Amino acid sequence: MQPLNLNDFEVFxxxxxxxxxxxxxxxxxxxxxxxxxNSSAYKNIFLKYRVLRDVSNVDTxxxxxxxxxxxxxxxxxxxxxxxxxPEGEIAVSKAASSEGIIMILSTLSNSDMEDVVNENDKMVMFQLYVYKDREITRELIQRAESAGMKAIVLTVDTPYIGKREKDIRNRFTLPEHLSVKNLLPVSKDKFPVVDNSGLAGYVSSHLDPSLSWKDIDWIKSVSKLPLVIKGIGCSEDALLSVENGADGIVVSNHGGRQLDTCRATIDVLPEIAESVSDKIEILIDGGIRKGTDVIKALALGxxxxxxxxxxxxxxxxxxxKGVKDVLNILRNEITLAMALCGVDKVKNINNELIAK
Ligand SMILES: Cc1cc2nc3c(=O)[nH]c(=O)nc-3n(C[C@H](O)[C@H](O)[C@H](O)COP(=O)(O)O)c2cc1C
Incomplete structure (x- = not known):
C-alpha cells in the first residue's frame, strides 16, 4: 500500500x-x-470556489x-x-533542496549544520534556542551565518518545555550513539533524566527562561541575517515583533507541545494578520496536513x-524519498485545490476564498 495523503505517513x-x-x-x-x-480547526473553515477561470496552468x-x-x-x-x-537531517535537507523549498534546521539536530547546508543549495534557515551561556548562543548564530544559512528563526515559546506526559512515562532520552551535534560544549552531556524526561532536563539545564524582548537587539547585533520570531500566538506579540525589528514571524504554538489549551494557530492568524498588515511576513504552522489547509492559511494572511x-x-x-513523497503529495494537493478554487497563482489566494 502506498501513502496517499500526509496522515497516511504517520501510520506507515x-x-x-x-x-x-x-x-x-x-x-x-x-x-x-x-x-x-490545530488540525481540527481547519475542518471548521470552509472554502468558496469560483469557476470558469482558466486553471489550465496552475503555478504554486x-x-x-x-x-x-x-x-x-x-x-x-x-x-x-x-x-x-539514520540519515536524519541530511536526508531532509536533500529532499527540501530537490523540491525547491526551505528547510529550517533545529538547534537540536543530530547532524552538523554545515553538512546540512552543503546538501541544500543553501536554502536552509537556522532555528535558534537561546542558551544561558551567551557565548554558546553567539557561536551558534555566527556558525549559521558562515555556513550560508538564510535567516535566524528564533523560537520564543519554550522558556521551559511543555509537560509531555508520554515522554515523562518513557523517560525519553537520546540513545547512546546520538548527540546534539551543533553544540559541542554541551552536546556530550547525557540528557539528565531526573524526575522528568531527558529533554525536559536538557532544556531546563541549558536554555534561558529569562529571555525577553530586550535580548532581540543583542541577537540582531550578532549577525546580519534576517530574524524571524517563531512561536507568536497573539497580535500584541506580533506587533512587538515588528517594533523590535523582526523580518518575519511564525504563528505557532509549537505543534501543541507547549501551552495546552491555547487556541489553534489558524484561529489566531486573522487577528494577527490584521494587526501587522504588511509590516512583516507571516508564516504559520500547526496541524497543516492538506492542500486545502495551505490555501486556507494563505487566504487568512x-x-x-x-x-x-x-x-x-x-x-x-x-x-x-519518503520526505520527497510527502512534499510531492502536498504539492499536488495544493495545485488541485488552487485549480478547484479557480486560482492560478499563489498571489491570487486571498480572503475571497473563505466562505463567510
Ligand atoms: C518532534 C518535534 C520536535 C520539534 N522540535 C522543535 C525544535 O527543535 N525547535 C522548534 O522551534 N520547534 C520544534 N518543534 C515545533 C515545530 O517546529 C512546529 O512548530 C510544529 O511541529 C508544527 O506543527 P505540526 O507538527 O502539526 O506541523 C518540534 C515539533 C515536533 C513535533
Missing part, C-alpha cells in the same frame, strides 16, 4: 521507529487539546523573505531526525506555511 512510519521515538514525535502537552485543535511558486519557493511550504524545525532515520510532523513521518517511512 509507526512500525519503523521505537515506541518512545514515536511518542516523542507525535505527542503534545498535557491533554493534547491544542495538538488536536511563492516566496519568503525574497527567497523563491516552488510552493508556499517550508520545513518546520524539528529536533533529532536521526531518531527517525500567511505568506507560507511550515509542516513539522509529516516530514518526520516521511523520513521514518523512507528516508529522503
Amino acid at each position: 512510519a509507526r512500525d519503523k521507529i521505537s515506541e518512545s521515538a514515536y511518542d516523542y514525535f507525535r505527542g503534545g502537552a498535557d491533554d493534547e487539546i491544542t495538538l488536536l485543535e 511558486s511563492a516566496s519568503f523573505l525574497g527567497i523563491k519557493l516552488s510552493m508556499p511550504v517550508l520545513i518546520a524545525p524539528t529536533a533529532f531526525h536521526k531518531l527517525a532515520h 500567511a505568506k507560507a506555511v511550515l509542516i513539522g510532523r509529516p516530514v518526520i513521518w516521511g523520513l521514518a517511512y523512507d528516508g529522503e
Whole structure:
C-alpha cells in the first residue's frame, strides 16, 4: 500500500521507529487539546470556489523573505531526525533542496549544520534556542551565518518545555550513539533524566527562561541575517515583533507541545494578520496536513506555511524519498485545490476564498 495523503505517513512510519521515538514525535502537552485543535480547526473553515477561470496552468511558486519557493511550504524545525532515520537531517535537507523549498534546521539536530547546508543549495534557515551561556548562543548564530544559512528563526515559546506526559512515562532520552551535534560544549552531556524526561532536563539545564524582548537587539547585533520570531500566538506579540525589528514571524504554538489549551494557530492568524498588515511576513504552522489547509492559511494572511510532523513521518517511512513523497503529495494537493478554487497563482489566494 502506498501513502496517499500526509496522515497516511504517520501510520506507515509507526512500525519503523521505537515506541518512545514515536511518542516523542507525535505527542503534545498535557491533554493534547491544542495538538488536536490545530488540525481540527481547519475542518471548521470552509472554502468558496469560483469557476470558469482558466486553471489550465496552475503555478504554486511563492516566496519568503525574497527567497523563491516552488510552493508556499517550508520545513518546520524539528529536533533529532536521526531518531527517525539514520540519515536524519541530511536526508531532509536533500529532499527540501530537490523540491525547491526551505528547510529550517533545529538547534537540536543530530547532524552538523554545515553538512546540512552543503546538501541544500543553501536554502536552509537556522532555528535558534537561546542558551544561558551567551557565548554558546553567539557561536551558534555566527556558525549559521558562515555556513550560508538564510535567516535566524528564533523560537520564543519554550522558556521551559511543555509537560509531555508520554515522554515523562518513557523517560525519553537520546540513545547512546546520538548527540546534539551543533553544540559541542554541551552536546556530550547525557540528557539528565531526573524526575522528568531527558529533554525536559536538557532544556531546563541549558536554555534561558529569562529571555525577553530586550535580548532581540543583542541577537540582531550578532549577525546580519534576517530574524524571524517563531512561536507568536497573539497580535500584541506580533506587533512587538515588528517594533523590535523582526523580518518575519511564525504563528505557532509549537505543534501543541507547549501551552495546552491555547487556541489553534489558524484561529489566531486573522487577528494577527490584521494587526501587522504588511509590516512583516507571516508564516504559520500547526496541524497543516492538506492542500486545502495551505490555501486556507494563505487566504487568512500567511505568506507560507511550515509542516513539522509529516516530514518526520516521511523520513521514518523512507528516508529522503519518503520526505520527497510527502512534499510531492502536498504539492499536488495544493495545485488541485488552487485549480478547484479557480486560482492560478499563489498571489491570487486571498480572503475571497473563505466562505463567510
Ligand atoms: C518532534 C518535534 C520536535 C520539534 N522540535 C522543535 C525544535 O527543535 N525547535 C522548534 O522551534 N520547534 C520544534 N518543534 C515545533 C515545530 O517546529 C512546529 O512548530 C510544529 O511541529 C508544527 O506543527 P505540526 O507538527 O502539526 O506541523 C518540534 C515539533 C515536533 C513535533
